[in-house]
Amino acid sequence: MDLLHPELISSIFLALLPIPPCSLRGSFETLARQRSHDITTIRLVSKIWDSIILGTPELWSYITVSPDSTDALRYLPRSKAVLLHIRISLSPSDNPGNLRAAVEALWYEAHRWTTYCASTWRARNSYPWFQLIPPFPVCRLREARLTGDQSVELEGPELRRLHEWGFKSNIRLNGAPALRKWVTKRPANDQEWEQLLLISQQCPLLESLRLTEYATDQVTRSQLKETFPGTGVGRPTFSNLRELMLVSKRVAFDLMTYLHAPALSLLVIRQHTSPIPFTIPPSCGALNHIRFTCVSRLNPIQETLSTFPPAQLQSLTVQLGSGFIQNLTNRDEEYKARIRWFEEHVSLRWLDIPDEQRRPCRCSREHPE
Numbered sequence: 001m002d003l004l005h006p007e008l009i010s011s012i013f014l015a016l017l018p019i020p021p022c023s024l025r026g027s028f029e030t031l032a033r034q035r036s037h038d039i040t041t042i043r044l045v046s047k048i049w050d051s052i053i054l055g056t057p058e059l060w061s062y063i064t065v066s067p068d069s070t071d072a073l074r075y076l077p078r079s080k081a082v083l084l085h086i087r088i089s090l091s092p093s094d095n096p097g098n099l100r101a102a103v104e105a106l107w108y109e110a111h112r113w114t115t116y117c118a119s120t121w122r123a124r125n126s127y128p129w130f131q132l133i134p135p136f137p138v139c140r141l142r143e144a145r146l147t148g149d150q151s152v153e154l155e156g157p158e159l160r161r162l163h164e165w166g167f168k169s170n171i172r173l174n175g176a177p178a179l180r181k182w183v184t185k186r187p188a189n190d191q192e193w194e195q196l197l198l199i200s201q202q203c204p205l206l207e208s209l210r211l212t213e214y215a216t217d218q219v220t221r222s223q224l225k226e227t228f229p230g231t232g233v234g235r236p237t238f239s240n241l242r243e244l245m246l247v248s249k250r251v252a253f254d255l256m257t258y259l260h261a262p263a264l265s266l267l268v269i270r271q272h273t274s275p276i277p278f279t280i281p282p283s284c285g286a287l288n289h290i291r292f293t294c295v296s297r298l299n300p301i302q303e304t305l306s307t308f309p310p311a312q313l314q315s316l317t318v319q320l321g322s323g324f325i326q327n328l329t330n331r332d333e334e335y336k337a338r339i340r341w342f343e344e345h346v347s348l349r350w351l352d353i354p355d356e357q358r359r360p361c362r363c364s365r366e367h368p369e
Contacts (some may be wrong), residue, residue, distance in 0.1 A: 009049070010056045013042060019062050019085050022115050022145045022163070028087040032064040036071065048185060057082045065102050067093050072102035081141060083114035092121070096126040103130065110134040115142045121149040133171075146171060166211070173199060181208040186246075186255065193236075193258075200236035209238065210245040211255070235260055247271055257281050270294055271293065278304055285312070291319040298338045305346065317347040 014026050014089040020031050027042060039059060043050040060078035064071055065088045086106055090099070096353070118132055133152040138144075143161040144154070152161075159176045163183040172195065173179070181281060182203070188194045197205070210228045237260040244261060244267035257279050272278070280287065292301060305313060342348045 006048075006052050006055075013056060013327050014058055016042075017059060019115075022117050022161075024142050027089075028064060028117065029066050029068055030090065032071065033069075034089070035062065053110070054078065058323070063106065065089070065099055065106070067091060067097055067099070070099060070102040072106055076105055079112075081112070084109060084112045085115045086113055086117070088116075088118045088120070089121050089123075090123040090130060092123050092313070093126045094207070099127070100129055102305050107134040107136065110136045111140060111357075113138050115143045116141060117145045118148065120150075123150065124149065125174055137249065171193075173202060176203055177205070179206055181204040182206060183211075186211040186214060197234050197236045200238050205240055206238055207240055208243040208245075209241055210247075212247045237261075239263065240366040242266065243268070245270065256284070262286065265289060266291070268293065272297070280304060280308070286299050287312070288315055289317045289319070291351065293321055295321060298335070298342075302341055303337055305342075313345055317349060318342060318350050319349045 017035060020028065024031070039053060043053050046327075057080040057262070059080060060075040061082050062085045063075045063079070065086075067090065067224075073241065084106075088106075090096075104273045113134075116138070120127070120130060120132060123130070123133060131152060132146055132148040132150045133154050137155040137157075138159075139155075141156045142157050144156070144159065145163040145165075147165045151172070153172045156162075156176050157178065159173075159179055161181045162171075162173075162176070164171050165185070170192075170358065171184075176366070179199075182199065185192075187196050209357060223302045235258055239262065241261040241264055243266045244256075244259075244264055246255065247270045260283050262283060263286055265286050266289045267276075267284075267287060268291045268332045278300065295301070301318075305316070305318070308316065
């Protein structure tokens with residue numbers, strides 16, 4: 001193998017050590033340790049391989065910071081001028097260590113960031129100097145997953161995907177015209193509705209939107225209605241939106257009446273347990289696929305679909321969790337009749353998730369995701 005051209009060997013190493021994606025679940029610290037171990041193992045094979053590894057800056061572009069360890073100060077010089085993949089996880093600690101130098105070194109290279117994951121939930125007391133977003137524009141950032149409890153501004157002209165989580169976080173986008181996919185909390189007050197309206201105006205290319213639980217407060221057991229904007233807040237219009245995912249749990253689903261999405265084709269509804277039928281406005285004329293995951297009631301779904309015009313209903317594909325069909329022989333006649341109604345009025349599909357992709361579901365165990 002040493003007879004191969006160094007650039008070819010370098011490309012082989014890059015294929016063997018790909019950059020872990022932002023969406024990968026699990027501890028990135030474990031991935032970072034394994035990646036570091038693999039790089040060291042390859043370097044020990046020969047001087048030639050060691051030289052090639054040190055001369056391949058992309059192999060040093062995956063940089064992590066956590067209370068357990070950080071490779072920032074070693075990896076940054078070796079990464080030279082290539083784009084960086086940054087992962088920061090700061091958990092509450094009585095002994096936070098000296099991570100400030102590493103974080104600040106990364107902040108000054110924010111213009112090279114291309115992917116960024118930060119998890120700083122409830123860590124402000126241990127790291128009062130830390131900011132969820134660097135105090136500089138992240139001009140090359142394309143994907144970010146942010147978990148925290150800070151109010152920050154994010155300027156990312158090349159940002160394509162943003163996943164934010166945290167009941168008290170407030171990430172204000174200050175220029176993200178290229179945004180295609182956004183995961184955030186459902187608005188819970190006029191200020192957050194105004195933020196959603198602003199996003200609809202600033203991000204005309206947005207294709208996928210996922211609204212999870214409320215942004216500021218957890219849903220209480222007695223809360224059965226959503227929080228809607230006041231009369232002074234405009235109606236967000238997402239002209240290019242193709243996919244909308246809503247996590248409903250115990251609340252009603254009138255939220256869609258406050259969104260204008262004329263190009264919407266796929267609606268994903270997760271964990272809908274409310275007995276109240278939800279509303280799908282006539283403005284969603286392009287909607288032809290609704291997927292229900294981890295839901296436990298058929299009657300509000302049937303009542304909602306019954307309001308569709310017959311022509312739209314005939315062209316609609318409805319996907320239900322496989323739990324609805326399990327043990328059908330033990331169901332009562334009313335339940336079987338509802339299943340027959342779906343089979344007669346829509347193109348019915350059963351959602352089947354492979355075992356290795358299944359995740360625990362917080363709703364009824366009788367109806368898996």
